[in-house]
Amino acid sequence: PVGRQSVPxxxxxxxxxxxxxxxALVQNASMADAIQQLRDDEFWREVWSWPAxxxxxxxxxxxxxxxxxxxxxxxxxxxxxxxxxxxxxxxVEHMFSSIMELYNAHLAKKEREIQEQIITCxxxxxxxxxxAKRQEILLERNRIRKGIMxxx
Numbered sequence: 577p578v579g580r581q582s583v584p585x586x587x588x589x590x591x592x593x594x595x596x597x598x599x600a601l602v603q604n605a606s607m608a609d610a611i612q613q614l615r616d617d618e619f620w621r622e623v624w625s626w627p628a629x630x631x632x633x634x635x636x637x638x639x640x641x642x643x644x645x646x647x648x649x650x651x652x653x654x655x656x657x658x659x660x661x662x663x664x665x666x667x668v669e670h671m672f673s674s675i676m677e678l679y680n681a682h683l684a685k686k687e688r689e690i691q692e693q694i695i696t697c698x699x700x701x702x703x704x705x706x707x708a709k710r711q712e713i714l715l716e717r718n719r720i721r722k723g724i725m726x727x728x
Contacts, residue, residue: 588650593677594625595658598632600666600674602659605637607671614675619682628655680720687713 590598600607615633620626628651631642639659643652690710694702 588624588654590625590654590658591678591681593674593681594623594629595661596666596670597629597674597678598625598655598658599662600668600671601629601632602637602639603662603666607668608633608636610668610671611675617679619679622682622685623678625651625655627651676720676723680717683713683717683720687717 612633614620615630620629623629627648628642628646631646632639635641639656643655646652687710690706690713694706694710697703697706
């Protein structure tokens with residue numbers, strides 16, 4: 577029998593938002609300037625493609641330069657596939673909606689973690705700071721939703 581290879585628990589695929597962000601950066605290097613001020617935000621650490629995105633920012637959209645030396649082969653392959661698969665021209669709006677989606681996913685994950693902590697607090701109830709933190713995240717997610725959704 578063939579020994580089972582260790583497969584990551586979730587199959588590694590780029591989220592649509594990651595693909596769109598990468599495609600936008602490759603199509604138009606000047607878009608990198610628009611997100612430079614966001615590059616230190618904490619939420620990027622959870623984005624699988626972030627090492628590649630960071631390299632694209634630093635290489636002015638030069639894909640080969642960005643991907644050479646990227647240790648995660650699977651990520652490099654996914655990035656190349658996303659670029660080959662690019663739709664029509666992407667705008668700064670596309671790029672920002674991708675970033676907002678990734679940020680929202682980060683907040684949703686934090687919200688789940690806080691919710692789990694609240695549940696484990698049991699009948700004596702959650703500490704006030706935990707409830708305040710959850711409220712803060714809910715407000716932030718609402719703000720983002722309003723920012724993404726066009727006004728009717």
